[in-house]
Amino acid sequence: MTQILEAESSADDALTDDLCFARFINVQKSYDGVELVVKNFNLDIRKGQFVTLLGPSGSGKTTCLMMMAGFETPTHGDILLKGEPINGLPPHKRGIGMVFQNYALFPHMTVAENLAFPLEVRHLSKDDIKQKVQRALAMVRLEEFGDRRPAQLSGGQQQRVALARALVFEPELVLMDEPLGALDKNLREEMQYEIKRIHANLGVTMIYVTHDQTEALTMSDRIAVFNDGVVQQLATPETLYEEPENAFVAYFIGENNRLCGEVVELQGDTCRVRLDSGDTVLAKPVAVSEVGERTTLSLRPERVSILDTGDATVDNCFTARVEEVIYLGDHLRTRLSVCGNDEFILKTPNAVGNTGLRPGQEIRVGWSRGDCRALDV
Structure with missing residues:
Protein backbone atom coordinates (compact mmCIF):
# COMPACT_ATOMS: atom_id res chain seq x y z
CA MET A 1 0.00 0.00 0.00
CA THR A 2 1.33 3.42 -0.92
CA GLN A 3 1.87 5.52 2.15
CA ILE A 4 1.53 9.27 2.40
CA LEU A 5 3.54 11.35 4.83
CA GLU A 6 2.25 14.69 6.01
CA ALA A 7 3.40 16.68 9.06
CA GLU A 8 3.17 20.22 10.32
CA SER A 9 5.20 21.72 13.16
CA SER A 10 2.96 23.11 15.88
CA ALA A 11 3.05 26.80 16.73
CA ASP A 12 5.19 26.05 19.77
CA ASP A 13 7.70 24.18 17.60
CA ALA A 14 7.96 26.79 14.82
CA LEU A 15 11.30 28.57 14.96
CA THR A 16 12.48 31.88 13.59
CA ASP A 17 15.10 31.72 10.83
CA ASP A 18 17.94 32.61 13.19
CA LEU A 19 17.03 29.79 15.59
CA CYS A 20 16.27 27.10 12.99
CA PHE A 21 19.30 24.93 12.15
CA ALA A 22 17.66 22.37 9.83
CA ARG A 23 14.31 22.66 8.10
CA PHE A 24 11.98 20.63 5.87
CA ILE A 25 9.58 22.88 3.94
CA ASN A 26 6.60 21.26 2.16
CA VAL A 27 8.77 18.31 1.18
CA GLN A 28 7.25 15.65 -1.08
CA LYS A 29 8.77 12.49 -2.49
CA SER A 30 7.66 10.25 -5.35
CA TYR A 31 9.65 7.37 -6.80
CA ASP A 32 7.49 6.80 -9.88
CA GLY A 33 6.30 10.33 -10.63
CA VAL A 34 2.71 9.43 -9.72
CA GLU A 35 2.37 8.13 -6.18
CA LEU A 36 3.67 10.30 -3.34
CA VAL A 37 5.37 8.51 -0.47
CA VAL A 38 6.12 11.80 1.32
CA LYS A 39 3.63 14.64 1.22
CA ASN A 40 3.95 18.15 2.67
CA PHE A 41 6.47 17.28 5.36
CA ASN A 42 7.39 20.32 7.48
CA LEU A 43 9.80 20.18 10.38
CA ASP A 44 12.02 22.78 12.08
CA ILE A 45 15.00 21.61 14.14
CA ARG A 46 16.86 23.82 16.58
CA LYS A 47 20.66 23.66 16.76
CA CYS A 64 12.96 11.75 5.23
CA LEU A 65 16.35 11.01 6.79
CA MET A 66 17.83 9.97 3.45
CA MET A 67 16.62 13.19 1.82
CA MET A 68 18.40 15.20 4.52
CA ALA A 69 21.55 13.11 3.96
CA GLY A 70 21.40 13.61 0.19
CA PHE A 71 20.91 9.95 -0.76
CA GLU A 72 17.37 10.76 -1.92
CA THR A 73 16.16 13.94 -3.66
CA PRO A 74 12.83 15.62 -2.82
CA THR A 75 10.30 15.65 -5.65
CA HIS A 76 8.99 18.96 -4.32
CA GLY A 77 9.83 21.34 -1.50
CA ASP A 78 13.08 22.45 0.12
CA ILE A 79 15.47 21.13 2.73
CA LEU A 80 17.54 23.83 4.41
CA LEU A 81 20.65 23.59 6.53
CA LYS A 82 21.68 26.76 8.38
CA GLY A 83 19.27 28.70 6.19
CA GLU A 84 20.70 27.46 2.88
CA PRO A 85 18.87 25.04 0.53
CA ILE A 86 20.77 21.77 0.07
CA ASN A 87 18.45 19.89 -2.32
CA GLY A 88 21.02 19.76 -5.12
CA PHE A 248 -2.33 5.59 17.52
CA VAL A 249 0.08 7.76 19.50
CA ALA A 250 -1.45 6.56 22.77
CA TYR A 251 -1.00 2.89 21.88
CA PHE A 252 2.35 3.22 20.12
CA ILE A 253 3.95 5.16 22.98
CA GLY A 254 3.78 2.92 26.03
CA GLU A 255 1.06 0.50 27.10
CA ASN A 256 -2.61 1.48 27.27
CA ASN A 257 -5.93 0.05 28.28
CA ARG A 258 -8.58 0.83 25.71
CA LEU A 259 -12.31 0.96 26.38
CA CYS A 260 -14.76 1.64 23.55
CA GLY A 261 -18.02 3.50 23.84
CA GLU A 262 -20.15 6.50 22.94
CA VAL A 263 -20.09 10.06 24.28
CA VAL A 264 -23.37 10.73 26.13
CA GLU A 265 -22.46 14.03 27.78
CA LEU A 266 -19.86 16.69 26.99
CA GLN A 267 -19.18 19.64 29.25
CA GLY A 268 -15.94 21.64 29.44
CA ASP A 269 -12.96 19.42 30.22
CA THR A 270 -15.09 16.38 31.06
CA CYS A 271 -17.12 13.94 29.02
CA ARG A 272 -19.29 11.04 30.08
CA VAL A 273 -18.89 7.90 27.97
CA ARG A 274 -21.25 4.92 27.96
CA LEU A 275 -19.08 1.89 27.27
CA ASP A 276 -20.17 -1.00 25.08
CA SER A 277 -20.41 -2.99 28.34
CA GLY A 278 -23.05 -0.55 29.61
CA ASP A 279 -20.77 0.98 32.25
CA THR A 280 -20.33 4.75 32.36
CA VAL A 281 -16.90 6.42 32.59
CA LEU A 282 -15.86 10.02 33.11
CA ALA A 283 -12.96 11.07 30.88
CA LYS A 284 -11.07 14.00 29.41
CA PRO A 285 -12.28 14.85 25.88
CA VAL A 286 -9.29 15.03 23.52
CA ALA A 287 -10.42 13.87 20.09
CA VAL A 288 -14.21 14.05 20.55
CA SER A 289 -16.40 17.09 19.97
CA GLU A 290 -20.07 16.07 20.18
CA VAL A 291 -22.56 13.86 21.96
CA GLY A 292 -23.23 10.58 20.14
CA GLU A 293 -19.67 10.31 18.83
CA ARG A 294 -17.86 6.98 19.09
CA THR A 295 -14.64 7.07 21.07
CA THR A 296 -11.85 4.92 22.41
CA LEU A 297 -10.79 5.67 25.97
CA SER A 298 -7.06 5.49 26.70
CA LEU A 299 -5.83 4.73 30.22
CA ARG A 300 -2.27 3.93 31.30
CA PRO A 301 -2.03 0.76 33.47
CA GLU A 302 0.02 2.55 36.14
CA ARG A 303 -2.71 5.16 36.58
CA VAL A 304 -5.19 2.54 37.82
CA SER A 305 -5.39 2.15 41.61
CA ILE A 306 -6.58 -0.68 43.85
CA LEU A 307 -9.23 0.78 46.17
CA ASP A 308 -10.07 -0.12 49.75
CA THR A 309 -13.56 -1.49 50.36
CA GLY A 310 -16.06 1.35 50.31
CA ASP A 311 -13.52 3.85 48.90
CA ALA A 312 -15.20 5.95 46.21
CA THR A 313 -13.00 9.04 46.22
CA VAL A 314 -11.88 8.71 42.59
CA ASP A 315 -13.98 9.62 39.55
CA ASN A 316 -14.35 6.09 38.22
CA CYS A 317 -14.78 3.04 40.49
CA PHE A 318 -15.47 -0.53 39.32
CA THR A 319 -15.38 -4.10 40.55
CA ALA A 320 -12.80 -6.18 38.69
CA ARG A 321 -11.89 -9.86 38.63
CA VAL A 322 -8.23 -10.86 38.68
CA GLU A 323 -7.45 -13.10 35.69
CA GLU A 324 -3.66 -13.35 35.81
CA VAL A 325 -0.77 -12.02 37.89
CA ILE A 326 2.75 -11.79 36.42
CA TYR A 327 5.71 -11.06 38.69
CA LEU A 328 8.23 -8.78 36.93
CA GLY A 329 10.60 -7.98 39.77
CA ASP A 330 10.10 -4.28 40.39
CA HIS A 331 6.37 -4.42 39.62
CA LEU A 332 3.40 -6.72 39.17
CA ARG A 333 1.47 -6.85 35.90
CA THR A 334 -2.08 -7.95 36.65
CA ARG A 335 -4.63 -8.78 33.97
CA LEU A 336 -8.16 -7.91 35.02
CA SER A 337 -11.67 -8.36 33.69
CA VAL A 338 -13.46 -5.03 34.11
CA CYS A 339 -15.94 -2.96 32.12
CA GLY A 340 -16.32 -5.78 29.60
CA ASN A 341 -12.58 -5.91 28.89
CA ASP A 342 -10.81 -9.17 29.83
CA GLU A 343 -7.40 -7.74 28.84
CA PHE A 344 -7.39 -4.74 31.18
CA ILE A 345 -3.90 -4.29 32.68
CA LEU A 346 -3.03 -3.00 36.14
CA LYS A 347 0.59 -2.21 37.03
CA THR A 348 1.51 -1.97 40.70
CA PRO A 349 4.94 -1.51 42.31
CA ASN A 350 6.43 -4.51 44.12
CA ALA A 351 5.69 -3.24 47.60
CA VAL A 352 4.15 -4.51 50.83
CA GLY A 353 0.45 -5.09 50.31
CA ASN A 354 0.63 -5.31 46.52
CA THR A 355 1.78 -8.91 46.13
CA GLY A 356 -1.30 -10.73 47.47
CA LEU A 357 -3.50 -10.68 44.36
CA ARG A 358 -4.69 -14.08 43.14
CA PRO A 359 -6.57 -15.22 40.01
CA GLY A 360 -10.31 -15.33 40.61
CA GLN A 361 -10.17 -12.67 43.31
CA GLU A 362 -12.54 -9.69 43.08
CA ILE A 363 -11.11 -6.24 43.82
CA ARG A 364 -12.16 -2.62 43.50
CA VAL A 365 -10.18 -0.46 41.07
CA GLY A 366 -10.45 3.18 40.10
CA TRP A 367 -8.92 6.04 38.17
CA SER A 368 -9.35 9.78 37.72
CA ARG A 369 -11.08 11.37 34.76
CA GLY A 370 -7.92 13.34 33.90
CA ASP A 371 -5.95 10.11 33.35
CA CYS A 372 -8.61 8.71 31.02
CA ARG A 373 -8.47 10.33 27.56
CA ALA A 374 -11.33 10.15 25.06
CA LEU A 375 -9.65 9.68 21.68
CA ASP A 376 -10.63 8.69 18.14
CA VAL A 377 -11.78 5.15 17.40
Whole structure:
Protein backbone atom coordinates (compact mmCIF):
# COMPACT_ATOMS: atom_id res chain seq x y z
CA MET A 1 0.00 0.00 0.00
CA THR A 2 1.33 3.42 -0.92
CA GLN A 3 1.87 5.52 2.15
CA ILE A 4 1.53 9.27 2.40
CA LEU A 5 3.54 11.35 4.83
CA GLU A 6 2.25 14.69 6.01
CA ALA A 7 3.40 16.68 9.06
CA GLU A 8 3.17 20.22 10.32
CA SER A 9 5.20 21.72 13.16
CA SER A 10 2.96 23.11 15.88
CA ALA A 11 3.05 26.80 16.73
CA ASP A 12 5.19 26.05 19.77
CA ASP A 13 7.70 24.18 17.60
CA ALA A 14 7.96 26.79 14.82
CA LEU A 15 11.30 28.57 14.96
CA THR A 16 12.48 31.88 13.59
CA ASP A 17 15.10 31.72 10.83
CA ASP A 18 17.94 32.61 13.19
CA LEU A 19 17.03 29.79 15.59
CA CYS A 20 16.27 27.10 12.99
CA PHE A 21 19.30 24.93 12.15
CA ALA A 22 17.66 22.37 9.83
CA ARG A 23 14.31 22.66 8.10
CA PHE A 24 11.98 20.63 5.87
CA ILE A 25 9.58 22.88 3.94
CA ASN A 26 6.60 21.26 2.16
CA VAL A 27 8.77 18.31 1.18
CA GLN A 28 7.25 15.65 -1.08
CA LYS A 29 8.77 12.49 -2.49
CA SER A 30 7.66 10.25 -5.35
CA TYR A 31 9.65 7.37 -6.80
CA ASP A 32 7.49 6.80 -9.88
CA GLY A 33 6.30 10.33 -10.63
CA VAL A 34 2.71 9.43 -9.72
CA GLU A 35 2.37 8.13 -6.18
CA LEU A 36 3.67 10.30 -3.34
CA VAL A 37 5.37 8.51 -0.47
CA VAL A 38 6.12 11.80 1.32
CA LYS A 39 3.63 14.64 1.22
CA ASN A 40 3.95 18.15 2.67
CA PHE A 41 6.47 17.28 5.36
CA ASN A 42 7.39 20.32 7.48
CA LEU A 43 9.80 20.18 10.38
CA ASP A 44 12.02 22.78 12.08
CA ILE A 45 15.00 21.61 14.14
CA ARG A 46 16.86 23.82 16.58
CA LYS A 47 20.66 23.66 16.76
CA GLY A 48 21.79 21.09 19.32
CA GLN A 49 18.45 19.25 19.49
CA PHE A 50 18.04 15.48 19.44
CA VAL A 51 15.02 14.81 17.22
CA THR A 52 13.72 11.29 16.65
CA LEU A 53 11.56 10.10 13.75
CA LEU A 54 9.60 7.23 15.31
CA GLY A 55 7.21 4.81 13.68
CA PRO A 56 6.65 1.29 12.35
CA SER A 57 8.60 -0.06 9.40
CA GLY A 58 7.60 1.43 6.06
CA SER A 59 6.07 4.61 7.47
CA GLY A 60 8.36 7.02 5.59
CA LYS A 61 10.70 8.12 8.38
CA THR A 62 13.86 6.72 6.76
CA THR A 63 12.99 8.39 3.43
CA CYS A 64 12.96 11.75 5.23
CA LEU A 65 16.35 11.01 6.79
CA MET A 66 17.83 9.97 3.45
CA MET A 67 16.62 13.19 1.82
CA MET A 68 18.40 15.20 4.52
CA ALA A 69 21.55 13.11 3.96
CA GLY A 70 21.40 13.61 0.19
CA PHE A 71 20.91 9.95 -0.76
CA GLU A 72 17.37 10.76 -1.92
CA THR A 73 16.16 13.94 -3.66
CA PRO A 74 12.83 15.62 -2.82
CA THR A 75 10.30 15.65 -5.65
CA HIS A 76 8.99 18.96 -4.32
CA GLY A 77 9.83 21.34 -1.50
CA ASP A 78 13.08 22.45 0.12
CA ILE A 79 15.47 21.13 2.73
CA LEU A 80 17.54 23.83 4.41
CA LEU A 81 20.65 23.59 6.53
CA LYS A 82 21.68 26.76 8.38
CA GLY A 83 19.27 28.70 6.19
CA GLU A 84 20.70 27.46 2.88
CA PRO A 85 18.87 25.04 0.53
CA ILE A 86 20.77 21.77 0.07
CA ASN A 87 18.45 19.89 -2.32
CA GLY A 88 21.02 19.76 -5.12
CA LEU A 89 24.09 19.36 -2.92
CA PRO A 90 25.76 15.91 -3.07
CA PRO A 91 26.09 14.00 0.22
CA HIS A 92 29.85 14.47 0.58
CA LYS A 93 29.50 18.25 0.42
CA ARG A 94 26.84 18.55 3.11
CA GLY A 95 29.21 18.01 6.02
CA ILE A 96 26.76 15.62 7.70
CA GLY A 97 27.78 12.62 9.81
CA MET A 98 25.87 9.39 9.17
CA VAL A 99 25.49 6.22 11.26
CA PHE A 100 23.83 3.12 9.76
CA GLN A 101 22.41 -0.01 11.37
CA ASN A 102 24.97 -2.25 9.64
CA TYR A 103 27.91 -0.07 10.81
CA ALA A 104 29.36 0.20 7.24
CA LEU A 105 32.94 -0.09 8.51
CA PHE A 106 35.78 -0.99 6.14
CA PRO A 107 36.74 -4.57 7.16
CA HIS A 108 40.27 -4.34 5.75
CA MET A 109 41.10 -1.24 7.79
CA THR A 110 41.92 -0.93 11.47
CA VAL A 111 39.65 1.06 13.76
CA ALA A 112 42.03 4.04 13.59
CA GLU A 113 42.18 3.82 9.78
CA ASN A 114 38.37 3.73 9.60
CA LEU A 115 38.24 6.91 11.66
CA ALA A 116 41.02 8.55 9.67
CA PHE A 117 39.34 7.97 6.31
CA PRO A 118 36.80 10.86 6.41
CA LEU A 119 39.63 13.15 7.54
CA GLU A 120 41.96 12.05 4.74
CA VAL A 121 39.35 12.79 2.07
CA ARG A 122 39.13 16.27 3.57
CA HIS A 123 42.91 16.60 3.16
CA LEU A 124 43.80 17.24 6.80
CA SER A 125 47.41 16.98 7.87
CA LYS A 126 48.73 13.75 9.41
CA ASP A 127 49.18 15.43 12.80
CA ASP A 128 45.61 16.75 12.77
CA ILE A 129 44.28 13.35 11.70
CA LYS A 130 46.11 11.56 14.50
CA GLN A 131 44.89 14.04 17.09
CA LYS A 132 41.26 13.92 15.95
CA VAL A 133 41.26 10.10 15.75
CA GLN A 134 42.54 9.82 19.31
CA ARG A 135 39.96 12.33 20.50
CA ALA A 136 37.15 10.42 18.76
CA LEU A 137 38.31 7.09 20.23
CA ALA A 138 38.34 8.64 23.70
CA MET A 139 34.86 10.02 23.11
CA VAL A 140 33.47 6.48 22.69
CA ARG A 141 35.87 4.95 25.26
CA LEU A 142 37.84 2.83 22.79
CA GLU A 143 41.29 4.37 23.22
CA GLU A 144 42.99 0.94 23.32
CA PHE A 145 41.27 -0.47 20.23
CA GLY A 146 42.76 1.66 17.46
CA ASP A 147 44.89 -1.16 16.02
CA ARG A 148 42.12 -3.76 15.85
CA ARG A 149 40.04 -4.58 12.82
CA PRO A 150 36.21 -4.48 12.94
CA ALA A 151 35.94 -8.31 12.93
CA GLN A 152 37.88 -8.37 16.20
CA LEU A 153 35.27 -6.20 17.95
CA SER A 154 31.91 -6.97 19.52
CA GLY A 155 28.74 -5.57 17.97
CA GLY A 156 28.57 -2.82 20.57
CA GLN A 157 32.21 -1.87 19.97
CA GLN A 158 31.67 -1.77 16.21
CA GLN A 159 28.71 0.55 16.68
CA ARG A 160 30.86 2.82 18.85
CA VAL A 161 33.43 2.96 16.06
CA ALA A 162 30.71 3.83 13.54
CA LEU A 163 29.53 6.61 15.86
CA ALA A 164 33.09 7.88 16.32
CA ARG A 165 33.63 7.91 12.54
CA ALA A 166 30.48 10.02 12.10
CA LEU A 167 31.76 12.50 14.68
CA VAL A 168 35.49 12.54 13.95
CA PHE A 169 35.35 15.38 11.40
CA GLU A 170 33.24 17.45 13.85
CA PRO A 171 30.00 17.79 11.84
CA GLU A 172 27.24 20.04 13.10
CA LEU A 173 24.58 17.49 12.17
CA VAL A 174 24.59 13.70 12.66
CA LEU A 175 21.93 11.41 11.15
CA MET A 176 21.31 7.92 12.58
CA ASP A 177 19.21 5.27 10.83
CA GLU A 178 18.22 2.46 13.25
CA PRO A 179 21.83 2.36 14.53
CA LEU A 180 21.12 -0.02 17.45
CA GLY A 181 18.78 -2.42 15.67
CA ALA A 182 21.34 -5.24 15.45
CA LEU A 183 22.30 -5.16 19.14
CA ASP A 184 20.86 -7.23 21.96
CA LYS A 185 18.78 -5.60 24.70
CA ASN A 186 21.59 -4.88 27.16
CA LEU A 187 23.89 -3.47 24.48
CA ARG A 188 21.05 -1.37 23.06
CA GLU A 189 20.41 0.20 26.45
CA GLU A 190 24.11 0.80 27.02
CA MET A 191 24.49 2.49 23.62
CA GLN A 192 21.37 4.60 24.14
CA TYR A 193 22.95 6.21 27.18
CA GLU A 194 26.31 6.41 25.42
CA ILE A 195 24.82 8.35 22.49
CA LYS A 196 22.85 10.53 24.86
CA ARG A 197 26.02 11.31 26.85
CA ILE A 198 27.95 12.20 23.69
CA HIS A 199 25.12 14.39 22.46
CA ALA A 200 25.04 16.26 25.77
CA ASN A 201 28.81 16.72 25.81
CA LEU A 202 29.19 17.86 22.19
CA GLY A 203 25.93 19.74 21.66
CA VAL A 204 25.77 18.41 18.09
CA THR A 205 22.38 18.31 16.35
CA MET A 206 21.10 14.75 15.85
CA ILE A 207 18.23 13.30 13.81
CA TYR A 208 17.53 9.69 14.77
CA VAL A 209 15.29 7.10 13.11
CA THR A 210 13.87 4.17 15.07
CA HIS A 211 10.77 2.00 15.49
CA ASP A 212 11.59 1.43 19.17
CA GLN A 213 9.42 3.72 21.33
CA THR A 214 11.46 3.11 24.51
CA GLU A 215 14.59 4.14 22.64
CA ALA A 216 12.89 7.32 21.43
CA LEU A 217 11.60 8.24 24.89
CA THR A 218 15.02 7.65 26.45
CA MET A 219 17.09 9.73 24.05
CA SER A 220 15.05 12.49 22.43
CA ASP A 221 14.31 16.16 22.94
CA ARG A 222 11.42 15.90 20.47
CA ILE A 223 9.77 12.98 18.70
CA ALA A 224 7.79 12.89 15.45
CA VAL A 225 5.49 9.86 15.53
CA PHE A 226 4.77 8.38 12.08
CA ASN A 227 1.95 6.04 11.07
CA ASP A 228 0.53 5.12 7.65
CA GLY A 229 2.67 7.81 6.09
CA VAL A 230 1.41 10.61 8.35
CA VAL A 231 3.15 12.28 11.27
CA GLN A 232 0.54 11.85 13.97
CA GLN A 233 2.14 14.09 16.61
CA LEU A 234 5.35 16.08 17.10
CA ALA A 235 6.21 16.77 20.74
CA THR A 236 8.52 16.11 23.68
CA PRO A 237 8.66 12.56 25.09
CA GLU A 238 6.73 13.61 28.19
CA THR A 239 3.98 15.26 26.15
CA LEU A 240 3.62 12.26 23.84
CA TYR A 241 3.25 9.91 26.79
CA GLU A 242 1.08 12.11 29.00
CA GLU A 243 -0.96 13.91 26.32
CA PRO A 244 -1.33 11.76 23.18
CA GLU A 245 -3.52 13.49 20.59
CA ASN A 246 -4.96 10.36 19.00
CA ALA A 247 -5.37 6.64 19.56
CA PHE A 248 -2.33 5.59 17.52
CA VAL A 249 0.08 7.76 19.50
CA ALA A 250 -1.45 6.56 22.77
CA TYR A 251 -1.00 2.89 21.88
CA PHE A 252 2.35 3.22 20.12
CA ILE A 253 3.95 5.16 22.98
CA GLY A 254 3.78 2.92 26.03
CA GLU A 255 1.06 0.50 27.10
CA ASN A 256 -2.61 1.48 27.27
CA ASN A 257 -5.93 0.05 28.28
CA ARG A 258 -8.58 0.83 25.71
CA LEU A 259 -12.31 0.96 26.38
CA CYS A 260 -14.76 1.64 23.55
CA GLY A 261 -18.02 3.50 23.84
CA GLU A 262 -20.15 6.50 22.94
CA VAL A 263 -20.09 10.06 24.28
CA VAL A 264 -23.37 10.73 26.13
CA GLU A 265 -22.46 14.03 27.78
CA LEU A 266 -19.86 16.69 26.99
CA GLN A 267 -19.18 19.64 29.25
CA GLY A 268 -15.94 21.64 29.44
CA ASP A 269 -12.96 19.42 30.22
CA THR A 270 -15.09 16.38 31.06
CA CYS A 271 -17.12 13.94 29.02
CA ARG A 272 -19.29 11.04 30.08
CA VAL A 273 -18.89 7.90 27.97
CA ARG A 274 -21.25 4.92 27.96
CA LEU A 275 -19.08 1.89 27.27
CA ASP A 276 -20.17 -1.00 25.08
CA SER A 277 -20.41 -2.99 28.34
CA GLY A 278 -23.05 -0.55 29.61
CA ASP A 279 -20.77 0.98 32.25
CA THR A 280 -20.33 4.75 32.36
CA VAL A 281 -16.90 6.42 32.59
CA LEU A 282 -15.86 10.02 33.11
CA ALA A 283 -12.96 11.07 30.88
CA LYS A 284 -11.07 14.00 29.41
CA PRO A 285 -12.28 14.85 25.88
CA VAL A 286 -9.29 15.03 23.52
CA ALA A 287 -10.42 13.87 20.09
CA VAL A 288 -14.21 14.05 20.55
CA SER A 289 -16.40 17.09 19.97
CA GLU A 290 -20.07 16.07 20.18
CA VAL A 291 -22.56 13.86 21.96
CA GLY A 292 -23.23 10.58 20.14
CA GLU A 293 -19.67 10.31 18.83
CA ARG A 294 -17.86 6.98 19.09
CA THR A 295 -14.64 7.07 21.07
CA THR A 296 -11.85 4.92 22.41
CA LEU A 297 -10.79 5.67 25.97
CA SER A 298 -7.06 5.49 26.70
CA LEU A 299 -5.83 4.73 30.22
CA ARG A 300 -2.27 3.93 31.30
CA PRO A 301 -2.03 0.76 33.47
CA GLU A 302 0.02 2.55 36.14
CA ARG A 303 -2.71 5.16 36.58
CA VAL A 304 -5.19 2.54 37.82
CA SER A 305 -5.39 2.15 41.61
CA ILE A 306 -6.58 -0.68 43.85
CA LEU A 307 -9.23 0.78 46.17
CA ASP A 308 -10.07 -0.12 49.75
CA THR A 309 -13.56 -1.49 50.36
CA GLY A 310 -16.06 1.35 50.31
CA ASP A 311 -13.52 3.85 48.90
CA ALA A 312 -15.20 5.95 46.21
CA THR A 313 -13.00 9.04 46.22
CA VAL A 314 -11.88 8.71 42.59
CA ASP A 315 -13.98 9.62 39.55
CA ASN A 316 -14.35 6.09 38.22
CA CYS A 317 -14.78 3.04 40.49
CA PHE A 318 -15.47 -0.53 39.32
CA THR A 319 -15.38 -4.10 40.55
CA ALA A 320 -12.80 -6.18 38.69
CA ARG A 321 -11.89 -9.86 38.63
CA VAL A 322 -8.23 -10.86 38.68
CA GLU A 323 -7.45 -13.10 35.69
CA GLU A 324 -3.66 -13.35 35.81
CA VAL A 325 -0.77 -12.02 37.89
CA ILE A 326 2.75 -11.79 36.42
CA TYR A 327 5.71 -11.06 38.69
CA LEU A 328 8.23 -8.78 36.93
CA GLY A 329 10.60 -7.98 39.77
CA ASP A 330 10.10 -4.28 40.39
CA HIS A 331 6.37 -4.42 39.62
CA LEU A 332 3.40 -6.72 39.17
CA ARG A 333 1.47 -6.85 35.90
CA THR A 334 -2.08 -7.95 36.65
CA ARG A 335 -4.63 -8.78 33.97
CA LEU A 336 -8.16 -7.91 35.02
CA SER A 337 -11.67 -8.36 33.69
CA VAL A 338 -13.46 -5.03 34.11
CA CYS A 339 -15.94 -2.96 32.12
CA GLY A 340 -16.32 -5.78 29.60
CA ASN A 341 -12.58 -5.91 28.89
CA ASP A 342 -10.81 -9.17 29.83
CA GLU A 343 -7.40 -7.74 28.84
CA PHE A 344 -7.39 -4.74 31.18
CA ILE A 345 -3.90 -4.29 32.68
CA LEU A 346 -3.03 -3.00 36.14
CA LYS A 347 0.59 -2.21 37.03
CA THR A 348 1.51 -1.97 40.70
CA PRO A 349 4.94 -1.51 42.31
CA ASN A 350 6.43 -4.51 44.12
CA ALA A 351 5.69 -3.24 47.60
CA VAL A 352 4.15 -4.51 50.83
CA GLY A 353 0.45 -5.09 50.31
CA ASN A 354 0.63 -5.31 46.52
CA THR A 355 1.78 -8.91 46.13
CA GLY A 356 -1.30 -10.73 47.47
CA LEU A 357 -3.50 -10.68 44.36
CA ARG A 358 -4.69 -14.08 43.14
CA PRO A 359 -6.57 -15.22 40.01
CA GLY A 360 -10.31 -15.33 40.61
CA GLN A 361 -10.17 -12.67 43.31
CA GLU A 362 -12.54 -9.69 43.08
CA ILE A 363 -11.11 -6.24 43.82
CA ARG A 364 -12.16 -2.62 43.50
CA VAL A 365 -10.18 -0.46 41.07
CA GLY A 366 -10.45 3.18 40.10
CA TRP A 367 -8.92 6.04 38.17
CA SER A 368 -9.35 9.78 37.72
CA ARG A 369 -11.08 11.37 34.76
CA GLY A 370 -7.92 13.34 33.90
CA ASP A 371 -5.95 10.11 33.35
CA CYS A 372 -8.61 8.71 31.02
CA ARG A 373 -8.47 10.33 27.56
CA ALA A 374 -11.33 10.15 25.06
CA LEU A 375 -9.65 9.68 21.68
CA ASP A 376 -10.63 8.69 18.14
CA VAL A 377 -11.78 5.15 17.40
